[in-house]
Amino acid sequence: MVQLGGTLLQIAFLLGVVTLVASAWYVKTLDLRFYVGGRRSLMTACGLVLIATATLVQQLMVGNYALEYVARYSSRATEGLYKIAGLWAGMEGSLLFWAAILSIYILLVSYSNRSANRSLMPYVNMVFAVVLLFFLLVIVNFENPFTLLPAGTTIEARGGTGLNPQLTHPAMLIHPPMLYLGYVGFVVPFAFAVAALITNRLDATWIRSTRVWTLWPWLFLGVGVILGGYWAYAELGWGGYWAWDPVENASFLPWLTGTAYLHSVIIQEKKNMLRMWNVILIMITFILTIFGTYLTRSGILSSVHAFASTDLGIWFFGFVVLIIAFCTALLIWRKDELTSTSQLESFTSRESGFLFNNMLFLALTMAILWGTMFPILSEAVRGIQITVGSPYFNRITSPIGMLLLAMIGVGPLLAWRKTSRSTLLRNFKWPVSTGLAAMAVAMFLGVRKFYPALTLGLVVFVFTGIVLEVFHGVTARKRMTGEGTWTALLSMVDKNRTRYGGYIVHIGILLMFIGFAGRAFTKEQDVSLGKGESMVLGGYTFTLDNFYTQQRPTHTAFVADVAVTREHKPVTMLHPERRIYANFEETPNTEVAIYSRPLQDIYAIVGGMNPDTQKIVLKIMLNPLVQMVWIGGFIMMLGTLVTIRPSRAERKLRAAEA
């Protein structure tokens, strides 16, 4: 089986080469036999990659510790589903997982386009083949997960090292696959954009064809990012969910440009404008997915000198440069054809609003990318390693974030083409008034910090705008059709899912911003407590009732029983732990205890015990509004699903066509 996996990947690599050669020959001769041959070899290569991936999963499940990868990322003690998580726990498995998801996308896109986009598909397949080939090249030559351990190696005898205990969390079963589904999925709109450029079919057809193929990866990436935050919050034990770590940033950047793209394609669909811009945006998004993989896999982030320490970094860097050069050449070639044929009438129009929104997304992307890369630049120029951490990112992203939040509200209040002065006044009157009032009330109630007060004002401004928009829509529909309020609302949403699904997504974002603002009011205390001793924080009393050691099958746990009371009434009992796993003795693991309420989380971490004083170290945090981040994320997901699902009329049309 082990040899089979490696061999399948090698055959898949060769088939990838065949696809490229056949497709290139088709482009030169337009002989359709070569297109068909190329397509078949690509499909077969995808099938082989999937079988190879299944083989690795099977080896992880049965625990073949003769395989180096299985021995490093699984163990006899690793439980059920977490054995599968071994697939994305290491470099080799991650890259194979990337290729497997790409293969699934390729097969699905080919199937769904079996009788559509015929002139685009040969070029789409070529792009797919190049990307798949690159990953197979890297896997087969540098990061093969099917490498056997030398005979008699200790890891094999021990039955494997196992997953890092911090990865054994339910969110880790979903978070990486979601991220990968998002990352890899953007290859689809990118491939169609390239095909549209090559064939010079640059109207909105390719955008409409890839609408769903963009929304799904965007949703997956968003869910993946949020789940990563949830995992960090619940597992890592530092009390936050976003650390502006380069790996986090790498996943966030394509999401930002993807969001900009999802907004700007609306203009192309409605007005046939921004064609060049949309192509550039999806190219940037795709490049960022590869660049993100490069950043996190090359070792360059630890030090600029680590870049050349593995071949992988150089290959990824070369691939990124190649894509940028290819995209630039295509854009220059099609510059004239990408010129807009429609006119933009005014600055105060929804079209302009979308442009400003896009600019802010891009500025935010650039700012985060700059901060992420700055330590590398500093080391290269000055030879001095510096850190660019969360205080820097919070400072530079907050103003842009606030402008973006404002634009969420401004955009829908502007009319298409041109907004007259009277319409501007009418549309903005209530949202601005309620926003300002909310800010004033917040400051009156003691919110003295600038950004949280501004966030609240803007959230209310945007929310009022959405409510008024929906209210006017429902009222107009009721008047026209005589429907009841709920029927009118549901019909309205069903008829324009993009718009109203978008509003639901915006409401989710608003809740998330409220959650972000809550971080400014976190209260925390590190404390050393003996049995029976107490500390007070934010009106709660925390008493250490007990502290003991438990031997468990995989680890030793140091458990603290902390009673939480408020005004002498019991609130909850927290049981934070510190664990030491057999194979990871040098890195004790924190098990956080969280008591969640809609407005506030009580968060407790045990740091350890001083054997001399028999006191334990506790870190207690009161984290306000964290739940809003998760609820907001969930609503965002629902909104995207509303947008993705076709309307009743579209469903009927499809059924009739079938």
Place this chain on the structure above:
Amino acid sequence: MKRLTPKALTLLALVAALPALGQGQTGKSELQRELEYEVMAPCCYGGPVAEHQSAAATQVKAQITQLISEGRNKEEILDMYVAIYGERILARPRAEGFNLLAYIMPPLFLLLGGIMVVYVINHLKAPATSPNAARRRNYNDEFYSRVEQEMRELGI
């Protein structure tokens, strides 16, 4: 169950070796909190000491408490850490010299973006279509319609 090695026990004990942890009633002071987020854990520079779960981070936090109680201000405390560990200890580079670039560029991106949008809007108010582009598009549509027709006939 395997017994803990002395190494693991030492590590656990080290984490707990806190010379000066506060027992305040309302949490940390604003200055303490700020500093704990501005100084990286010197063990691995993997996060600010406020968030890092390591003996080194715990010791730095305790030191900060001590230094604040001695009346040192924020800059003095940060200077002291830079002198010991170098610039890497700061979670945010100081806005001076080459590091100024880190702070100048993001607003510049915003400014350039704004200028670009204004330019694009003005440009789009009077779009110009190249006649060659229109001709190429028409030729192209005809060509690919024929290709698609051929594919359809062959069942591809």
